[in-house]
Amino acid sequence: MKADLHLHTKASDGRLEPQELVDLAVKVGLDIIAITDHDSIDGIIPAITAARNYNSIAVIPGVELSTDVPKGEVHLLGYFIDYTDNNLVNTLANLRNSREGRALKIIGKLHNLGMEIKMQRVLALSQGGSVGRPHIAQALLEAGYVTSLTEAFDKYIGRNGPAYAEREKITPVESVQLVKAARGLPVLAHPADIEGLDTLVSELVEVGLIGIEVYYAKYTAEVISRLLQMAEHYHLIPTGGSDYHHFEDGKETMIGAISVPSQSVKRLFSLADKHNLDLIYNPIAG
Secondary structure, eight states: OOOEEEEEEEETSSSOOOHHHHHHHHHOOEEEEEOBBBTTTTTTHHHHHTTTTSSSSSEEEEEEEEETTTTTTEEHHHHHHTTTHHHHHHHHHHHHHHHHHHHHHHHHHHTTTOOOOOOOHHHHHTTSSSSOHHHHHHHHHTTSSSSSHHHHIIISSSTTTTTOOOOBBOOOOHHHHHHHHHHHHEEEETTTTTTTTTHHHHHHHHOOOEEEEEEEETOOHHHHHHHHHHHHHHHHEEEEEOOBOOOOSSSSOOTTSSOOHHHHHHHHHSOOHHHHHHHSSOOOOO
16 A cells, blocks of 8 residues: 655645646555645545546545744644535635735735745736745746745745745644544644654644654654654654655655555544545535
8 A cells, every 4th residue: 555645736835736646646656645735625626536537546635734833833734634614614714815915925025125026926826726935936936036946945935034924823732623623633744843842742642633744755764763753652643745746846755755654544544534534435516
């Protein structure tokens, strides 16, 4: 069983349509994928529908939530969510709206730095999906202000950059509660560099955290070992994924390149709410 549990589509800051991502997942031999767009569930139904054309791949409905902590942000993955849940839908809509407000602030700061990019172009690059800083980075690249997306983040729009701006976020605890309320399974995303990780995990386990992303992108064997020990200590499922966006910059981890243990996937399925499992095979239209 080959799985990639961290993938993005054009519904947020990925470059592929859900159908294209499913096609690519089948091409590289994946059996199970999770669609985990930033603050968006719009890619889920198209991906599930596309997967039904193959009868060889399952799509887990998911989401990646950006949460607020004192010295940065923490991301939380929600697996097997009820993507028809009204509270989830409304909360995600509010978070996406805040992304557009943040984009306007960043563009204003870039203008003050002598870099003229238009909000209309950033919105066009997002193609109706959740607006993110990668879209702003792409606009900077197109305008010739940077030579790569990485440079855009490192010099200007990263957390410590002169054009960085905050946006509305929920707390890690609130994100776990949101996923749980939608009968989903909350998993802490790419946790290796989180300050005060042990304290955070302890707090989140208390409100329902069930997993932690251990097998991720370019994590070393040492990092994986440390995170596995934490997962075992807190009885969490060790999950993983490539965090693939199809940036095509030669630097990102390719879809399917991360080996996620089959036992972890089976444990996730065993915990999934039956109602939400039904949504995988009977997606709600519209």
